[in-house]
Amino acid sequence: MAKELKELTSRSVNFSQWYQDLVIKADLAENSAVRGCMVIKPYGYAIWEKIQRQLDDMFKETGHVNAYFPLFIPKSFLSKEADHVEGFAKECAVVTHYRLKNSPDGKGVVVDPEAKLEEELIVRPTSETIIWNTYRNWIQSYRDLPILCNQWANVVRWEMRTRLFLRTAEFLWQEGHTAHATREEAEAEARKMLEVYAEFAENFMAVPVIKGVKSASERFAGAVETFAIEALMQDGKALQAGTSHFLGQNFAKAFDVTFATKEGTQDYVWATSWGVSTRLMGALVMTHSDDNGLVLPPKLAPYQVVIVPIYKTDEQLAQINEKVATIVSKLKELGISVKYDNADNKKPGWKFAEYELKGVPVRLAMGGRDLENNTVEVARRDTLTKETVSCDNIEMYIKKLLDDIQENIFKKAVDYRSQNTISVDSYDEFKEKIEEGGFIMAHWDGTPETEERIKDETKATIRCIPLAGDKTPGKCMVTGKPSAQRVVFARAY
RNA sequence: CGGGGUGUAGCGCAGUCCGGUUAGCGUAUCUGCUUUGGGAGCAGAGGGUCCCAGGUUCGAAUCCUGGUACCCCGACCA
Numbered sequence: 001m002a003k004e005l006k007e008l009t010s011r012s013v014n015f016s017q018w019y020q021d022l023v024i025k026a027d028l029a030e031n032s033a034v035r036g037c038m039v040i041k042p043y044g045y046a047i048w049e050k051i052q053r054q055l056d057d058m059f060k061e062t063g064h065v066n067a068y069f070p071l072f073i074p075k076s077f078l079s080k081e082a083d084h085v086e087g088f089a090k091e092c093a094v095v096t097h098y099r100l101k102n103s104p105d106g107k108g109v110v111v112d113p114e115a116k117l118e119e120e121l122i123v124r125p126t127s128e129t130i131i132w133n134t135y136r137n138w139i140q141s142y143r144d145l146p147i148l149c150n151q152w153a154n155v156v157r158w159e160m161r162t163r164l165f166l167r168t169a170e171f172l173w174q175e176g177h178t179a180h181a182t183r184e185e186a187e188a189e190a191r192k193m194l195e196v197y198a199e200f201a202e203n204f205m206a207v208p209v210i211k212g213v214k215s216a217s218e219r220f221a222g223a224v225e226t227f228a229i230e231a232l233m234q235d236g237k238a239l240q241a242g243t244s245h246f247l248g249q250n251f252a253k254a255f256d257v258t259f260a261t262k263e264g265t266q267d268y269v270w271a272t273s274w275g276v277s278t279r280l281m282g283a284l285v286m287t288h289s290d291d292n293g294l295v296l297p298p299k300l301a302p303y304q305v306v307i308v309p310i311y312k313t314d315e316q317l318a319q320i321n322e323k324v325a326t327i328v329s330k331l332k333e334l335g336i337s338v339k340y341d342n343a344d345n346k347k348p349g350w351k352f353a354e355y356e357l358k359g360v361p362v363r364l365a366m367g368g369r370d371l372e373n374n375t376v377e378v379a380r381r382d383t384l385t386k387e388t389v390s391c392d393n394i395e396m397y398i399k400k401l402l403d404d405i406q407e408n409i410f411k412k413a414v415d416y417r418s419q420n421t422i423s424v425d426s427y428d429e430f431k432e433k434i435e436e437g438g439f440i441m442a443h444w445d446g447t448p449e450t451e452e453r454i455k456d457e458t459k460a461t462i463r464c465i466p467l468a469g470d471k472t473p474g475k476c477m478v479t480g481k482p483s484a485q486r487v488v489f490a491r492a493y
Numbered sequence: 494c495g496g497g498g499u500g501u502a503g504c505g506c507a508g509u510c511c512g513g514u515u516a517g518c519g520u521a522u523c524u525g526c527u528u529u530g531g532g533a534g535c536a537g538a539g540g541g542u543c544c545c546a547g548g549u550u551c552g553a554a555u556c557c558u559g560g561u562a563c564c565c566c567g568a569c570c571a
Contacts, residue, residue: 346532347529
């Protein structure tokens with residue numbers, strides 16, 4: 001009758017294990033039979049769909065349209081942009097044959113050696129090459145520009161070690177690929193999409209992010225400039241939550257994409273690309289959740305409210321059903337998604353624990369006492385507090401509560417980040433503080449050599465050079481050479 | 494690719510060192526009764542290729558050889 005007891009590893013004892021447990025036990029995802037690939041379960045996918053829809057709306061509002069490009073990329077395409085090859089060629093899945101045949105020994109099937117492909121196909125690790133090869137045919141004149149396409153797709157990167165949502169061999173994402181007539185317009189596009197990502201992260205996921213520029217060594221393979229949003233997880237490690245790249249004319253040159261300008265000359269097209277992935281699900285879990293399970297922001301929760309009846313007799317249940325029905329319809333009128341769980345094969349206590357694990361922001365419980373008093377018990381997931389309130393105008397109360405929760409978990413995350421962001425001026429202090437986790441703001445001389453040395457000695461990387469905030473120049477903490485501004489260091493996922 | 498670990502019921506594990514009844518425990522599942530304001534209790538039932546192959550032995554989950562899968566740590570990670 002009762003379900004398997006679900007206990008999570010404590011967050012403070014082993015964050016990594018806690019995360020893994022939680023993703024599995026809250027029914028978000030699980031490892032699949034295929035190495036490094038995950039199965040996203042219905043509950044996890046419901047959250048992903050909310051993320052997708054919201055982002056898609058935001059892309060449309062900024063003038064973008066969706067399209068779809070092939071899963072397979074001819075091997076030769078990948079080698080056309082020199083830096084791009086360097087960055088991606090090593091971790092790809094490759095299709096070498098197009099047919100199987102019955103095994104000669106009668107057991108199963110084998111790859112038919114006759115069916116070897118003339119040119120191997122790469123399962124896309126990202127789509128710049130296939131898209132720019134296509135754009136060449138779409139673009140002749142400045143009148144064809146800009147092209148503002150986005151694609152929702154899966155990509156494959158043969159990572160050596162994987163973790164659910166954070167790094168998987170196959171993952172779902174969106175990739176925007178735009179083409180512009182001028183450098184200025186393309187740069188503005190890359191920055192605009194960074195803003196869209198930051199707004200989404202903060203206003204919908206309630207995950208505070210730092211917007212910044214990547215250092216040369218962390219830059220996307222083939223980009224001129226990479227912008228990123230960086231978030232801080234509850235264990236003090238950083239997570240890159242989204243990137244937007246200004247690609248210059250690199251891909252246009254590699255794929256020979258030129259256009260006739262207003263002035264009648266020929267010029268290469270300017271490009272951007274930008275993406276966020278199912279990794280956002282990992283960020284969501286690692287930012288807000290606690291030892292009782294997920295904590296979902298109301299704006300992304302598949303159910304914002306769950307209602308649990310507590311009853312002794314069928315008559316009592318019937319009364320509660322009736323009362324709850326009116327509450328449900330009033331909540332729905334306000335656009336609040338609600339689930340009434342009156343299944344009689346689970347006990348109330350079991351349901352309470354289960355919906356906490358699933359991160360439902362608000363739980364209402366109604367029992368005999370409430371029927372008599374015209375009240376309902378309201379429990380909020382973020383603070384784990386309960387209070388009994390009148391059923392009159394309950395819908396307005398809930399609406400406001402959902403807004404409060406959205407705001408509160410964001411504020412909590414912002415506070416956590418402030419408490420774990422420090423400035424240091426000496427390398428010795430840096431080495432000491434990096435052990436405690438968090439963001440460290442420090443001066444850096446701008447050279448890859450110093451960056452590399454810091455990484456080797458401390459495992460910390462430059463997460464980004466922040467676009468906003470303190471721009472005071474100083475001296476590099478390692479070499480003492482001039483530094484334009486402080487940059488963000490952290491150990492990262 | 495290097496180092497370590499594990500494979501026994503749906504899930505989690507004990508048993509393996511030191512071979513020996515019918516392979517066991519928790520949980521889940523099913524049945525019945527009692528329960529229901531924070532993951533219910535009691536009673537009963539079903540469920541096994543002990544990862545695979547070979548070897549040693551009167552006898553192998555246990556010992557030996559080979560294979561295989563998965564996990565952890567490292568290297569790697571636009």
